[in-house]
Amino acid sequence: MRSYLHIKGKRLWKCCALISIAIILACxxxxxxxxxxxxxxxxxxxxxxxxxxxxxxxxxxxxxxxxxxxxxxxxxxxxxxxxxxxxxxxxxxxxxxxxxxxxxxxxxxxxxxxxxxxxxxxxxxxxxxxxxxxxxxxxxxxxxxxxxxxxxxxxxxxxxxxxxxxxxxxxxxxxxxxxxxxxxxxxxxxxxxxxxxxxxxxxxxDLVDFCNPQLTTINPPKSLDNDIITLTFDGTVVDTKLIQGNPTETYLCATAYTSDGKTISVCEQTDKTKMVQTTSNSKKYQITFWPKSFFGTTGTQTITKIEYFITDKTGATKVGYGNTDAPFVYTFKCS
Amino acid sequence: MKKNNIFYQINLLLIAVATILMASCKTEKPLSVAEPVKDITGSWQVIRATRNGTDLTSIIDFTKFRVNFKAGAYNLENKLPFLVDADGQYSLDDPKYPFKITFTATGGTPVATPFTYPIVNGKRQLTITFSPGCPNNSYVYVLQKTN
Structure with a gap:
């Protein structure tokens, strides 16, 4: 049977063999x-x-x-x-x-x-x-x-x-x-x-998306209302109407749902709800708060979830989940 | 003869010096120093706080929060997440060498946590580690007396 592989010269053969061995040895x-x-x-x-x-x-x-x-x-x-x-x-x-x-x-x-x-x-x-x-x-x-x-x-x-x-x-x-x-x-x-x-x-x-950048994230990812949580709004993910004009601050407008079936809404544009830009022009805004105190729950009330929007200083412009009019939802749980 | 006299005098001097040196040695009796009882009585405020290693000190207002210890009881002012959320009694596992502090809120169950009590820049600090929310979220508060 005739071989289709033709390599002329013994030297070339040797050279190729040496290179192959070198590669194998290197790995x-x-x-x-x-x-x-x-x-x-x-x-x-x-x-x-x-x-x-x-x-x-x-x-x-x-x-x-x-x-x-x-x-x-x-x-x-x-x-x-x-x-x-x-x-x-x-x-x-x-x-x-x-x-x-x-x-x-x-x-x-x-x-x-x-x-x-x-x-x-x-x-x-x-x-x-x-x-x-x-x-x-x-x-x-x-x-x-x-x-x-x-x-x-x-x-x-x-x-x-x-x-x-x-x-x-x-x-x-x-x-x-x-x-x-x-x-x-x-x-x-x-x-x-x-x-x-x-x-x-x-x-x-809830859907936990580790792959795609989210408009808002909460840290720690798993927490209860007695944790201190940091909410970050990332204006670089999509172009929202809120970020046009590059504001230095945004505000949180949130509603808490409690274990005793009540809702508590905190939707004001004050220092309490102010989200500060992490660094200038970063388009990322942050607020850190203790939910129990933020919503003023009583000792026996537990917050099960919050729904929230990010607003501008007037409160007129709101951004919700996926840049829609639906609120972001965060459920308090440990698993 | 004169030479012998000098040797005699030197010998005498050496013996005298040796005697004085030996007489100067005596067994030292160490004074027993009693370890002081650790007293945490007073009003404490948070000077540093972390959550899962992230510094929270500058982004949460800890300036008004106080833990006051007095005669086996504690009370909290301007509450923030803490081991306990109501006033009550506290105790240390060992008054001289405490490693653990136990808070018992009135009507609640005792909650114990390891703590350290170092002196930093001449002031006592109290470092407490706890998880007020999810067990995986760990907070460290470093407290210092307000006065």
Missing amino acids: CGEIITGVDQPATATVGSVVPITVHINIPTVGNGGPDYLIFGFLVPKGWKAAQNTTITYNGPLGSGTMNLIPAGTVAKNGGGLDWPAYMKKTFQIGGNLIDDMEWVAYQSDKAYPHSDGNALSGDLNIKIKMGADGNNTLVKLGYVITDTGNGFTSDSNGTYYSEKVTDCFELTGGTG
Whole structure:
């Protein structure tokens, strides 16, 4: 049989071979080669996700345990609702939760979830209500003789423990117990993959959108009426009628719904409701308040939710949810 | 002969010096210093406050909020989120080495929290960590006596 590959000259062959070997040698860390994840799922369903990994090695080292981090919304309680197994040419086994407080290799005293958050933050999501859940393989693997180890991590997660419809970018990261998130002349010993926005539907709670910038956000994202909350109006998200003229302040016009079926409205343009621009010309306005005091509830009343608009100094121009006439809604809850 | 005399005198002098040096040594008896009882009686105000690590001091008006401790009782003025939302009794776990303070609002259940009591710039400070709303939201108030 005739070969279609013609490379003239022995030297060229050798040269190509050398370059290939050099490339292989240069790569020695764990690599996530792909993630198979559905684009949507429903709350409460068990979703399979497969993370394909490849671990090229240089020389001899280890044995090290594989470390895997999974970035998910805190409300999903992924540590309780997820199982992960792995399989590959070297065998199969389970990925186990790393006990909290286990100090990470090269993590500067941090444990693995904290080290992951410090290194990769929240994977480009916009609400800091996400967590890295850290797992470790039940068996260690050696780095030997340039063998490449490839395999799959098979995740099964019961979605949306908090019952909220969610838009979120899920994140995946791998490394090993011998290196952590480091690089050296041999290569990079970790790999991170953040997927496109994943949509969770069919829930009973509010939509939590980690992916898209919101006109208003409340920090902490989960709070009760006895927390101190910071409400931010971001005029850069869309061009609202409020921002035309670049005002230095906007005002909050809000109605609280209480546990005893009453509504309390605070809609005035005074210092109490003033939202101050975070920095000049930032078009972002902020107010921080204690809801109990802001709405003047009695000791036995609890505020369950608030509906609100952002207004100008006259109160005549109002902006609501998605730049419409409908109010923004925030429900006070912890999960 | 004269030389011998000088040696004799030097020897005498050395013995005298050695005797004086030895006599000057005596066992020192350390004075026992009693650890003072930590007294937090007085009116305290918030000088620094954080929520989940974010500084709130300049964006919430803490200037009027007071926690007053007196004879085992406390009361709150110009309320803000705190461990308790009503006046009542307080106690420390140890009067000399307190690590925990317990507030019991009248008619309520006791709420305990770890606290520190350092001296900063010559003034006592009281640092209290608590979660008045969702358990995941942690607040730290640093209080200082108003007078």
